[in-house]
Amino acid sequence: MIDQIAERTFGPITRTDIVRYAGAGGDFNPIHHDEVFATAAGYPSVFAHGLLTAGVLSTFVADWLGLANLRRFSVRYVDQVWPGDSLVTRGEVVSDDGERITARLTVHVAGADPRLVLTGEAEGQR
C-alpha cells in the first residue's frame, strides 16, 4: 500500500555532508567546498551540489515507491541549499492506473517560511 502523500525531513545539511557528496559523486567544483572561491564568485558561502539534493530526494522516493519499482526520476533545480538547511522531501501521487504510478515531488528548506529548492517527478511500476 503506497501512501498518496508522503513526507520526510533530512538534515540539517552540513559542510561535511557537502564534502562527503563531493568525494562520493566526484564533483570537486570549488563553489561547493571552497568558501574563499564561493564568496569571490558572489555567493554568501559554499552551497550544496544540486545532485546532492536530488540524491536525497531519490532516497526518499526509493523508500516510498520501492527502489526496484522506480522507472523514471526527474528533477529541476530551483534554488540553492546552504549549510545548515534541513530538507523536507515530499511526494504526492498524481496518477495511478494500477500498473504505473506517477508522483509529483518537491524539496523545501524547512523553516517558518519554507523555501522551494527543487521540484521533480517520479514514475514507478506497481
Place this chain on the structure above:
Amino acid sequence: MSRDRLVGRRLPTYTFVVEAGKVAEFAAAVLADDPVHFDAGAAAETGYDGVVAPPTFSAAAQSWGRPAGDGGLELDLRRVLAGGAEWEYRAPIVAGDTLTVTGEIVSVERKSGRRGGMTLITRENRFVNQRDDLALVVRSTLIELDDAPADKGDEA
C-alpha cells in the same frame, strides 16, 4: 558565445566498473540507509546479484569514469549551475557490473531568467552493462550564466 554548434557532439565513450565500496559511499552521501546498498546479503535476499546502486549513482560514474575535463565545453565554473536531470531506469545497476557509457549533447537553448541571460546545455548519457542491457538513460542540463553573480554586484 554561440554554442549551437555543440548539438549532436558525441562525448567520449568510457567504461566504469561498479564497486561495492563506491556504491556504499555514494549511498551514505545521499543519506540512504536501505541495506541493499551496503550489504550483499540483504541485496541477495531482494534478488540482486550485488549491492545495488542508488537512483542517482550515475553521477559518480560520470565524474570518476569520464575522461578528465568537460568534454570540450570550456566552462567557467563561476558561471555554471545545474539545471535539472532525468533518469530512466531500465535494469538494476549492481556491484560487479561494468558499464559502458556513451553520451551526446542533445540540445543547446538560450534563455533569460532571474539571473540574466543564460545558455542551457543538455547532455544524454546511456549506460549499457556487460550483458549488453541498456540499464540507464540520463539527461542532464547545465546552465551557463552570461555573468557570474560577482560580476553583476547584486544578489544571486
